[in-house]
Amino acid sequence: MTSPNPPTGPSPARRMRLPFHWLGILPFAIFVLLFLIMPTMKIVIGAFQRPDGSFTFSNIGNLFTPSILAAYGISIRISLASAFFGCLIGFGTAAAVVLGGLPRAIRGPLMTFSGVASNFAGVPLAFAFLATLGPVGFITVFLQSELGINLRMLGFNLLSFWGLTLTYLFFQIPLMILIITPALDGLKKEWREAASILGATNAQYWRMVALPILTPSILGTFALLFANAFGAVATAIALTGSSLSIVPILLFAQIRGDVLGDPHLGYALAFGMIVVTGIANTVYIWLRARSERWMR
Template identity: 35%
Template sequence: MVTTLAETVPQASVTPDGAVPTRARRRPAAWWGLTPFVLYVLAFLVLPCLLALGTGLVDGDGRPTLSNLTALGDPVVLRTFASSFLVSGVTAVGGAVVGAVVCWGLTALRPDGLVRSLVDGAASVLAQFGGVMLAFAFTATIGIQGVVTQLLLTRAGVDIFAGGAWIYEVPGLLLPYLYFQVPLMVITFMPAVTGLKPQWQEAVATLGGTSRQHLLRVVVPVLAPAFTGSLLLLFANAFSSYATAAALISQGSQIVPLQIRAALVSETVLGRENVAGVLALGMVLVMVVLMVGYSLLQRRTDRWTR
């Protein structure tokens, strides 16, 4: 028996003459709920971004020019981007690995249990704990006069700053960044882990497979897109972080956000004006690539976790 198209579509979707609409009608009133959000994004995200980028394409007199773009090839700026990539890459990989292990361990707990609820709540709070507060916490703990630093020095004779005040340089950003990268990974990666279906493990066991085969041939391929997407998100989060680095590193501009700050404060960088907009353009390009990659991987993940 042949099934017609009209029989496969709900009756409410079929017009009185039996035709099937090619596109569902959407009520215009339903879109009005997005108006406040759209206005907010335009006012506080799109417009400032366009203004910041526009300053990199004009000279001191406001005339259009591309000469500022040559700042992206300056060795100082390239070293700054390299430092940002290094910090972002190390903390993203470290945070992703540790966070993935935490997520996998949480699957052994009851979803509505006390420990699981505490971990979920702590991850949500600590992922947003940054800026000056985080810099102060690390300075008071492992700074030159920090509590842990002095205890190690007086009780064990260990001077963690024997080689220099590394906490106030680029290496000192690794620990504070990991502090909020790990909980962020837990938040973003946990839905994919909980989306693993028990039926898949049962199917592997029915076919004679082992737990190791289930892990390598089912779990890893399914979670790989989600893990990579979360890794990109962590990289973008570290790459764009400013407040913690600004509070810890008071001298020099060793990462891109601090280089932009220096350009805005001094109004000139490397003898050229409006370089802050050029640096912002470089950051935006990096962020666009990361977010596009994250979006594509997230779509692939949704196929398995629905």
Template identity: 40%
Template sequence: MLLFLALPTLIAVGTGFVGADGGFTLDTVGALADPVVLSAFGSSIWLSALTAVIGAIVGALVCYALLGAPADGPLRSTIDSLSSVLAQFGGVMLAFAFVATIGIQGMITVLLRDSFGIDIYADGVWLYELPGLVLPYIYFQVPLMVITFMPALVSLKTTWAEANATLGGTARSYWLRIALPVLAPSFLGSLLLLFANAFSSYATAAALTSQGSQIVPLQIRSALTSETMLGRENLAGALALGMILVMAVVMVGYSVLQSRAARWQR
């Protein structure tokens, strides 16, 4: 536990401060201000935020649709398993799926081109660049939202809906005045979790793009594997430090929201 969690994290963060001569330095951390690195962090955050918001909204809709389906029924258990597979197992294989779908010879690309005369790559192939990551990321964000948000939605008590109805409330007042305020912390918490998930995910991007490194995890890859960046040996550590900082902010926010949400989930 200590050897494989605490030590690597400390090394990862620590090497960010160690210079080429082995002494303490802030130079490598200063590399975080490098325009390339900054733009990588920018695109990582942009990509994560965009896919988190879309994933959260679509995922919440799916959860809503599943509300009222028996928890032990075939519908719920099938969707639960599918979601877990896509959210945790996909990675590399999702990249293949999207190459087959909207790759240059992908099913949808060819269909749109031959049947409708629409060339989605008229302005060049974007699947292997940053915009191409959006669709695959959404593809694993939505299932993750279903997994994390469903418990919150299920914990809405039917007695609240009944109380609302007996007091003369409408479905509208139920959702606006009761359900949404109760769900808000869980929703925002799940949104943050989705952000963290996209921010730290590596496999899909690595399998999809083998050239260039537009997002931070790919920057770490090139910093780790490249042998051409002399004098920047510890860049990976500095990048890791930057990622941990972003993750720390997100996770603190998440735990605050989660403790608020827990109040209603007993």
């Protein structure tokens, strides 16, 4: 005996229905494809090509010359220094606002400023620091004329390792505040109350409870800040020009098209930067996932 209503497959209209819920992400996917994936693939392919298009490892081998290794060393040290001080100052600021009992009215303006300042870079940032702390900057001239303090005589030079590190801190500190604030909000009051009931002091609570929980977030943010500083190009070029030999400046010199430039060596330099920042971002994502499991 057969069923009066035998099962049928999906109707043609249902089979041909388009997944309209994916259309919202389509502009973003196109943007990522055109301005991230395709340029990255061009860099990766160009790093392994000669000018005639043939395959070679010579461009990668040239990265191990003393001058280029020195440039990578300086870039890594600047990134480490700016990431360390950015984490230190940013964590202290965020902890003071979230846990330090400061007025809640301070948090809104601080987070708004951090959102703007973390994206303020490039030529405008370089000009702002030159106008403030440059050789004839406002603060430099004021200290020398009014207080008799000569920053140059004290060893400070904006167009140097520490000058560039100080400039990077303008966007590193706000980025740390933005990322670590949710982690600080995730510290449950019950944990502090339980520690107090068991007789723990405030220092013991931070050393044995809060900091172990926050460590993945702090280390992950440190890795992100390192990648953020290592990949900063426009600020370094606009601020120091050719006075500081770091990877972004060498890269700019190779691809700008003068007679001494080697675009494929520039691709190799960029490929090396992609590898370094990719490792740092991978560490950040892994540590961020670990910290989110703690905060659930």
